[in-house]
Amino acid sequence: xxxxTQETIDQVEALGGKYEAGFVTDIESExxxxxxSEDTVRFVSAKKGEPEWLLEWRLKAFRHWQTMPEPTWxxxxxxxxxxxxxxxxASPLTKNKPKSLDEVDPKLLETYEKLGIPLREQEMLAGVAxxxxxxxxxxxxxxxxxxxxxxxxxxxxxxAIKEHPELVKKYLGSVVPYxxxxxxxxxxxxxxxxxxxYIPPGxxxxxxxxxxxxxxxxxxxxxxxxxxxxxxxxxVSYLEGCTAPMRDENQLHAAVVELITxxxxxxxxxxxxxxxxxxxxxxxxxxNFVTKRGMCExxxxxxxxxxxxxxxxxxWKYPSCILKGDNSQGEFYSVAITGNYQQADTGxxxxxxxxxxxxxxxxxxxxxxxxxxxxxGQVKIMPKAINARNFTQCDSLLIGDQCGAHTVPYIxxxxxxxxxxxxxxxxxxxxxxLFYCQQRGLSEEAAVALIVNGFCKEVLQNxxxxxxxxxxxxVAISLEGSVG
Amino acid sequence: xxQIKNLHASIAGKEILKGLTLDIPDGQVHAIMGPxxxxxxxxxxxxxxxxxxxxxxxxxxxxxxxxxxMAPEERAAAGLFLAFQYPVEIPGVAMTMFMKTAINGIxxxxxxxxxxxxxFLKLMKKKQAELGMSDExxxxxxxxxxxxxxxxxxxxxQMAMLEPRMAVLDETDSGLDIDAxxxxxxxxxxxxxxxxxxxxITHYQRLLDYIKPDVVHxxxxxxxxxxxxxxxxxxxxxxxxxxxxx
Numbered sequence: 001x002x003x004x005t006q007e008t009i010d011q012v013e014a015l016g017g018k019y020e021a022g023f024v025t026d027i028e029s030e031x032x033x034x035x036x037s038e039d040t041v042r043f044v045s046a047k048k049g050e051p052e053w054l055l056e057w058r059l060k061a062f063r064h065w066q067t068m069p070e071p072t073w074x075x076x077x078x079x080x081x082x083x084x085x086x087x088x089x090a091s092p093l094t095k096n097k098p099k100s101l102d103e104v105d106p107k108l109l110e111t112y113e114k115l116g117i118p119l120r121e122q123e124m125l126a127g128v129a130x131x132x133x134x135x136x137x138x139x140x141x142x143x144x145x146x147x148x149x150x151x152x153x154x155x156x157x158x159x160a161i162k163e164h165p166e167l168v169k170k171y172l173g174s175v176v177p178y179x180x181x182x183x184x185x186x187x188x189x190x191x192x193x194x195x196x197x198y199i200p201p202g203x204x205x206x207x208x209x210x211x212x213x214x215x216x217x218x219x220x221x222x223x224x225x226x227x228x229x230x231x232x233x234x235x236v237s238y239l240e241g242c243t244a245p246m247r248d249e250n251q252l253h254a255a256v257v258e259l260i261t262x263x264x265x266x267x268x269x270x271x272x273x274x275x276x277x278x279x280x281x282x283x284x285x286x287x288n289f290v291t292k293r294g295m296c297e298x299x300x301x302x303x304x305x306x307x308x309x310x311x312x313x314x315x316w317k318y319p320s321c322i323l324k325g326d327n328s329q330g331e332f333y334s335v336a337i338t339g340n341y342q343q344a345d346t347g348x349x350x351x352x353x354x355x356x357x358x359x360x361x362x363x364x365x366x367x368x369x370x371x372x373x374x375x376x377g378q379v380k381i382m383p384k385a386i387n388a389r390n391f392t393q394c395d396s397l398l399i400g401d402q403c404g405a406h407t408v409p410y411i412x413x414x415x416x417x418x419x420x421x422x423x424x425x426x427x428x429x430x431x432x433x434l435f436y437c438q439q440r441g442l443s444e445e446a447a448v449a450l451i452v453n454g455f456c457k458e459v460l461q462n463x464x465x466x467x468x469x470x471x472x473x474x475v476a477i478s479l480e481g482s483v484g
Numbered sequence: 485x486x487q488i489k490n491l492h493a494s495i496a497g498k499e500i501l502k503g504l505t506l507d508i509p510d511g512q513v514h515a516i517m518g519p520x521x522x523x524x525x526x527x528x529x530x531x532x533x534x535x536x537x538x539x540x541x542x543x544x545x546x547x548x549x550x551x552x553x554m555a556p557e558e559r560a561a562a563g564l565f566l567a568f569q570y571p572v573e574i575p576g577v578a579m580t581m582f583m584k585t586a587i588n589g590i591x592x593x594x595x596x597x598x599x600x601x602x603x604f605l606k607l608m609k610k611k612q613a614e615l616g617m618s619d620e621x622x623x624x625x626x627x628x629x630x631x632x633x634x635x636x637x638x639x640x641x642q643m644a645m646l647e648p649r650m651a652v653l654d655e656t657d658s659g660l661d662i663d664a665x666x667x668x669x670x671x672x673x674x675x676x677x678x679x680x681x682x683x684x685i686t687h688y689q690r691l692l693d694y695i696k697p698d699v700v701h702x703x704x705x706x707x708x709x710x711x712x713x714x715x716x717x718x719x720x721x722x723x724x725x726x727x728x729x730x
Binding site for chain 2: 436
C-alpha cells in the first residue's frame with residue numbers, strides 16, 4: 001500500500017518536475033501593444049530613447065521583413081506563426097534604472113537564484129561578469145568597472161547605443177545585414193536588448209563574460225541582439241546561457257549575434273541553450289530561430305563557436321564564420337540533443353575567402369523519443385582562398401526507434417588547392433553497452449547519460465570548465481526517461 | 485552462496501537452458517566446461533539479468549535471496565559480477581570515470597554516500613599496479629584501443645575494484661597468450677577468499693592450471709551433465725566433449 005502511494009507521488013513529481021526552470025516570476029511589466037507594425041517598431045525605439053539613425057534602420061528592416069517569405073528549406077514542421085498575436089516588448093516595471101544589485105527587484109534576483117546563477121555569488125566568487133537580460137531589458141551589469149579599467153566595454157546593447165554610438169553604428173548589421181533572412185530582419189526591426197562587448201587592441205579579457213537570457217513574460221518574443229568586437233590582438237571568451245519558463249504557447253525567439261575579429265584577435269563563443277522544449281506531447285515550447293555569424297575580418301584571427309542545444313521545440317540555428325582575413329580560422333563544435341517531439345535543424349557555414357584559411361566542424365547529434373534532428377552545414381571555398389582547409393565530422397546517435405537523424409552537408413569549392421574532409425557516422429546506443437554499464441552497477445538512465453556524455457566529449461571539452469560540468473548534467477537531465 | 489535451481493531459459497522462443505541446477509558454496513571456485521552451443525554464455529547472461537533472455541522456469545538465489553526479478557544493476561549491487569567474454573567499448577568515457585561512476589552507482593543503491601575522490605584514486609592505483617596496468621591506460625576510453633589481453637585484464641581490474649560476492653568469468657581465457665593468461669589468473673587468485681565465490685566458464689583446461697577449481701562441471705545441451713573434482717578437467721582435455729554431445 002505505502003509503496004503504491006510512494007510510486008504515485010514519484011510519478012506525479014516526474015510529470016511536473018521535469019523542467020526545473022519552469023516557473024514564472026510574478027512581476028508587473030510594461031508591454032508594447034500586441035502585434036507588429038511600424039508603430040510597434042517606433043514604440044520599441046522610443047521606449048529605448050534611441051537616435052534617429054537607428055529608428056530608420058529598424059524601419060528599413062521592418063519594411064523589408066514584410067516583403068520576405070518564411071524560410072522553408074529547413075527540415076522542421078510547425079504551424080504558421082501569427083506575428084500579430086505576440087508582444088514585441090516587455091520590460092519589468094522599475095522606477096529608475098538600478099545603479100547596483102542592491103537596487104534590483106529582489107524577485108528578479110530570486111529568479112536567477114532558482115536558475116542556479118546567484119548573481120551576487122557569481123560577482124563575489126566566480127569572477128564571471130554577467131550581463132543579465134530579463135525579457136527585454138538588461139537589469140544588471142556586473143564587473144563593468146573592473147573591465148572598464150582595461151578599456152573593455154561590456155554592457156547591454158541599449159547602453160552601448162547611448163554611450164558608444166560610433167562603435168554600434170560601425171558594426172551593427174555589418175556581419176548580419178538587416179535583410180539577411182526573415183528572422184534576422186524581424187530582429188533588426190524589433191530587437192529590444194542584448195549584450196555588447198568591445199575588447200580594445202592587445203587586450204586579453206581577464207575573465208569569461210557571460211549572459212543569461214531568460215524569457216519570462218507570456219507571449220513575448222525575445223529578440224536580443226549581441227555584438228562582440230575583438231580589436232587587433234584581442235581575446236575574449238563569451239558564454240551565453242538560456243532558460244525559459246513553461247508555457248503552452250509557442251514563443252518566438254529570434255536573436256542575432258554578430259562577432260568581429262580584427263588582425264590576430266580571437267573570440268570564443270559558447271552557448272548552453274535549454275529553452276523550454278514543450279511537453280511530452282509536443283505542446284508548447286520555444287521556437288528558437290537564431291542567426292549567429294562571425295566575421296574573421298583580420299589576418300590570423302579566429303572565431304570558435306561551441307554550442308550545447310538541448311532545449312526549444314524547434315531550433316533553427318547555424319552559427320557561421322566568414323573567413324576573410326588570410327590565415328584566419330573558424331571552428332564549430334556542436335551538441336544537439338532532441339527528445340519527445342523536438343525538432344532541430346542546426347549546423348554551420350564556413351565561408352573561406354582569405355588564403356590559408358582553416359575551418360573545423362565537429363557536430364554531435366543525439367535524437368531520442370519522436371524527435372527529429374538535422375545537421376545542415378555549408379563549406380564554401382571562394383576562388384581566392386588558396387590552400388583552404390576544412391575538416392568536418394558529423395556523428396549521430398539514435399536512442400530508440402522512433403526518432404530521426406539527418407546529415408545534410410553542402411560543399412562547394414571554387415579553388416583547386418582546397419583540402420576538404422568530411423566524415424559522418426550514425427550509431428545507436430547498443431544494448432550491449434547498456435548491459436555492460438548496468439552489470440557494473442549503473443542504472444539504465446545513468447548508463448545512457450554516461451554513454452552520451454562520452455559521445456559528446458570532443459565538444460563538451462571545448463566549453464569553459466564551469467560550463468562543461470553544467471552541460472554534462474544538462475545532457476543527463478534532457479535524456480531522462482528517453483529509454484525503456 | 486549461489487544456488488541455481490532447475491533453470492530454464494530461452495532466446496526468441498528457443499530453449500537454451502533446460503533445467504540447470506548448480507550450488508556454489510562460499511569461498512569455492514567452480515568451473516563449467518562444455519562444447520560450443522551448450523549454453524554456457526547464456527547461463528552467464530541469465531545470471532546477470534540481461535534483457536532478451538526469457539526465464540521460463542526455476543530460480544537463482546544469491547545469499548538466499550531470489551534475484552530473478554532484479555534488474556542487472558540491482559544484481560550488481562547485491563554483489564554479482566560478470567567478466568565479459570567480449571568486453572564492450574564505450575567511446576569517450578575514460579576508464580577512471582567509468583569505474584568511479586560504477587562504484588558510486590552501487591554505493592547509491594546500497595544507501596551509501598559517494599566514494600571520496602582521494603580514496604577512489606588510491607584504491608584504483610593499488611589495483612592497477614597489481615595487474616600491471618598503467619595510468620595512461622586508465623585515461624583511455626573504456627576498452628577502446630585495448631588489445632585482447634588488455635581488455636581481459638581490464639575486466640579483472642573492474643572485478644577487483646567492485647569486490648563482488650560472486651564473480652562469473654565468461655571465457656576470460658579466450659584470446660589470451662600464456663603470459664596474459666598468467667597475469668589474469670594471478671589477479672583472480674588474489675581475489676579468492678572464503679567470502680567470495682567464482683564461476684569460471686571455459687572451453688579449455690589450460691586456465692584451470694592457473695585458477696585451481698574446487699569443483700568442475702560439464703555442461704551440455706543446457707544442463708549440467710557431470711560434476712567432479714579438478715581431475716575431471718584433465719580427463720576432458722584427453723577425451724574431448726564427444727561423449728556429451730547432444
